Amino acid sequence: MRHFHLGHHHCRTARGEHEDGLSGGRGHRGGRGGGRVFGHGGLRFVLLQLIADKPSHGYELIKAIEDRLGGSYAPSPGVVYPTLTLLEEMGYLSVETADGSGRKSYSITDSGREFLAANREMADAMMARMSGGVDGAGPRGGRPPQVTRAIENLKLAMRMRLTGAPLTEQQAHEFAAVLDAAAQQIEKI
Template sequence: MFGHMHGRGGRGCGPRGGWDRWAAQAEGRFEGFRHEGRGGGGGRRRMFDGGELRLVLLRMIADEPRHGYELIKAVEELTGGAYAPSPGMVYPALTMLAEMELIAEQPSETARKRFVVTAAGEAHLAEHEEQVAMLMARLAEIGAHRARHDRAPIRRAMRNLRDVVMERVEAGDLSDDAVHEVAALIDGVVQKIERLK
């Protein structure tokens, strides 16, 4: 993955711009660990069609009365932050579920509309039980995928490496031998990472 650093010796300890570019490029690779729901180009691919999203929301409301924002956060939490439906998808879906009399607004003293499932909604879920299970499993799998590829610890370690090396370089107290030793240490870590399974 980082094989481009091989053979550069002390060049890795050059101007800050080189290090910043290297760090940004490397961190960009870890940004590639995205699952369905967030596109690599900054946009989002649609996770569900309208009917599937309504089933997911209905299932979550049947589990616990919720309002729109709580549903968005619940989906996001289930996927480990990899996917969250937009308000522009959730609120029209809730309106349709209410018009279909599958959910009903729960009396509340707050401005937020919290919904509960109706008897018709429970029957609808039972009728589509297999599809609902498949959709919820899809969300859970995305969360598991995100957990397996959590890049936060690696990003933190990369920032620490960059910061400590730049601090020593800018202090100007490293001998030529020490500069080469730092480069050798980094190259050694690179080689170990490349051999990881």
Template sequence: MFRFSHGGGGRHHHHFGPRGGMDPERFFHWAERLNDGAQRRGGGGGGRSRRMFDGSELRLVLLKLIADQPRHGYELIKAIEALTGGAYAPSPGVVYPTLTLLDEMELIAEEASEGARKRFAVTEAGRVHLGEQAETVAALIARLEALGEHRARGEGEGAPVRRAMHNLRHAVGDRATRSDATPELLHEIAALIDEVAQKVERLK
């Protein structure tokens, strides 16, 4: 693994794995910090946002969404974001390991799909598990929908910034962690982000 510094006197460091893609653990840590900073600047309460679900709850939510229709990780993130009206979206750093766990538990299974993304469908065991946890699942989905309704009633002045940061986090996360993400591509992504950051700092 190696690192490079981009601008700012070496302030920004980007890490790459042996195949050229950004090291996932470091990338997702950076993405969470990016999103947290946007929420603080956008009126998100002045501190780190609390986690919406614990691990078992997130597993049930993802399993329910996959049971509704087969999806890959990015589609699941966007589905949860849509349920909350953009107020919340789980990070790729928690979604993808949870999908791996659900697969190992044989509650979902990968199905044939075009492209590099893994799309998952629910198994019979997964449907049985959802049936056993029906009340809990309904409460979790209701929690997401209530958050969306609250957001719709009064988004606040920081809402456009939070929405834009959500979009940036997802777009960068989706592109930077693909298997074909080369160091040159990641340099380009970093340069674009740095350019936007500099323009924002110069705003009056």
């Protein structure tokens, strides 16, 4: 694993990516490349701005970024969550865990607002970049963005459920039935 220095914090991920979402190629969710989407440290500014606008869960932040980029890119949970943890450790975010669900909701702190204000030009540039798609080129591929979003939403929901508690026999049958029904519905379109 490689180590990266960010201010006074060192972070690493299992795939050797920067904690801010840079992998330099096809390491993005779904394999839809585009190289560097945000530039060095840009994901931090995007996450802080999105959370300043509305406290959110990690999954909501991933979806917000993907939606703003027209489905052409979505940062992986393996990049977003370490970045959120870094921002929390730096004192820029506070976290509340929802009762029962274990989902963390992130809110910006006063220090986070000050950091964002001190870096307003960078934050605005990163947010503007998302409005134009990856590298300003707009959505890629022939797939409509709403279909890409729905596919990624389904994949993430399945992954989250399957990595949780093991399915009972009944749940496994229900899970398969939902997927089979969706496949049948899609074939009719």
